[in-house]
Each structure stands twice: as structure tokens, then as C-alpha cells.
Amino acid sequence: MHLNPTWRATGQAGHRADVLNDERPDMQDAHYGQVASLLHWFIGAALLGQIAFGLLLDEIAPRNTPSRGAVINLHKSFGIALFVLIVLRLAWRLGHRPPPWPASMPYWQRRAARLGHRALYACMLAVPVFGYIASNFSKHGVKLFGLALPPWGADLPGVYAFFNGLHVATAWLLIALIAGHVLVALKHALVDRDAIHRRIWPWASGARAPRRTDPLPPCGEPRWRR
Numbered sequence: 001m002h003l004n005p006t007w008r009a010t011g012q013a014g015h016r017a018d019v020l021n022d023e024r025p026d027m028q029d030a031h032y033g034q035v036a037s038l039l040h041w042f043i044g045a046a047l048l049g050q051i052a053f054g055l056l057l058d059e060i061a062p063r064n065t066p067s068r069g070a071v072i073n074l075h076k077s078f079g080i081a082l083f084v085l086i087v088l089r090l091a092w093r094l095g096h097r098p099p100p101w102p103a104s105m106p107y108w109q110r111r112a113a114r115l116g117h118r119a120l121y122a123c124m125l126a127v128p129v130f131g132y133i134a135s136n137f138s139k140h141g142v143k144l145f146g147l148a149l150p151p152w153g154a155d156l157p158g159v160y161a162f163f164n165g166l167h168v169a170t171a172w173l174l175i176a177l178i179a180g181h182v183l184v185a186l187k188h189a190l191v192d193r194d195a196i197h198r199r200i201w202p203w204a205s206g207a208r209a210p211r212r213t214d215p216l217p218p219c220g221e222p223r224w225r226r
């Protein structure tokens with residue numbers, strides 16, 4: 001069920017954002033919207049597939065074998081498509097307020113979660129961007145699902161190696177961040193047994209998070225921030 005947010009007037013302007021969220025009992029079971037949730041699960045699964053594809057490139061098509069070029073280009077094409085989806089997801093996230101944290105969640109955990117999510121977004125963007133830049137400093141360039149995109153950089157093995165090194169390093173950082181993200185979600189579901197993990201389920205019910213275009217409460221009333 002989608003409820004429009006109702007703003008409770010307490011006249012206590014200037015509270016910290018977390019305190020204000022705790023004043024929103026109507027939002028304690030709030031969840032992400034369906035688009036955000038579907039993008040989350042689809043991109044999550046696609047990222048795992050793309051990471052596995054990258055790590056198995058040498059097994060699937062060993063270097064200097066005829067299939068190597070086609071397989072690498074498939075990895076590049078999937079990576080660029082994934083990048084477009086990640087940008088879309090980030091744009092959606094910036095246009096829609098996430099649901100507030102439940103009152104039971106300590107302040108340090110909220111800070112840590114915000115930091116972790118920002119690092120995940122940064123890495124999700126950095127991995128394909130470094131891969132793409134690297135590829136443009138190689139004579140092979142990129143064939144996007146068969147369409148040759150001529151490289152805009154010169155064939156410079158040193159520059160290629162530098163950006164490819166960043167591509168690999170950020171991919172490993174992304175793997176670590178995803179592992180941490182999953183472990184924390186499992187802890188919430190199995191140990192804390194709170195409702196955090198349900199906020200991102202596509203079939204979750206409860207109040208939806210307000211859009212940025214929803215009217216804000218009049219001046220002096222608490223604002224819902226995260």
C-alpha cells in the first residue's frame with residue numbers, strides 16, 4: 001500500500017535528522033519504491049555475473065586463442081550496458097528519498113550504512129569507467145555488441161596497463177564491498193531480526209518513501225531527512 005507522508009507538527013525545529021526520523025512512526029516500516037527495488041536486485045545479480053565473467057576470462061578464452069577477442073568484447077559490452085543501468089539507478093536514487101532508518105538503529109550504524117552505500121555507488125561507477133578508459137589506450141578499442149567504437153586514445157601499453165590496473169583494483173574493492181553489504185544484510189535478517197532487509201524487497205508493503213517532489217512540511221515543522 002502506498003501512503004502519502006503526513007508531517008507531524010511538533011514545533012521542535014532544529015532537531016538532528018535521526019531524531020526527526022524517529023518522530024515518524026508512520027514511516028517505521030517504509031520501504032524503497034518498486035523501481036528502486038527492481039533495479040537493486042537486477043543490477044546486483046548482473047554485477048555478480050559480470051565480476052565472475054571478468055575473473056574467468058582467461059579460462060573461457062585463454063590469451064592468444066581465436067575466441068579471445070570476441071569474449072573480451074562481450075565482457076566490455078555487458079560492462080557498458082551495466083554502467084548505463086547503474087547511472088539510471090543513481091539518477092533514480094537522487095530523485096527519490098530513501099525510507100528513514102528504523103528508530104532502533106543506532107546513529108553510528110546509520111552513518112556506516114550511508115558511507116558503505118556511497119562507496120558501493122562510487123565503485124560500481126569506477127570499475128566500468130576505468131575498464132572503458134583502459135580499452136581506449138589499446139589498439140583493440142571496444143566492439144559494443146559488434147559495433148566497432150574506434151579508440152579515442154593512442155595505442156599506449158603503459159597507459160593501458162595503468163587504467164587496467166585501476167579496473168582490476170576497483171573490481172576487487174567492489175567484491176569486498178558487496179561481501180560486506182551482504183553480510184550486514186544477513187546480520188539484520190538473522191541476528192537482529194529487524195525490518196531493515198525488508199525495505200528493499202520488491203513485494204514489501206508499508207509506507208513508501210516520499211519523492212523529492214512531494215510537498216515538504218511548512219517551515220518550523222520537522223523535515224524527514226536521512
Ligand code: HEM
Pocket residue numbers: 047050051052053054055057072075076077078079080082083124127128129131132133135142164167168171
Ligand atoms: C561493472 C562492470 C564491470 C565489472 C564488474 C568488471 C569486472 C572485471 C573483472 C573482475 C576483471 C578481471 C580482473 C582480473 O584480472 O583479476 C575484468 C577484466 C577486464 N575488463 Fe572488466 N568489468 C566491468 C566492465 C568493463 C568495461 C566497461 C570494460 C571495457 C569497455 C572492461 C574491460 C576489461 C578488460 C579488457 C579486462 C581484461 C584485462 C586483462 O586481463 O587484460 N570491463 N573486468
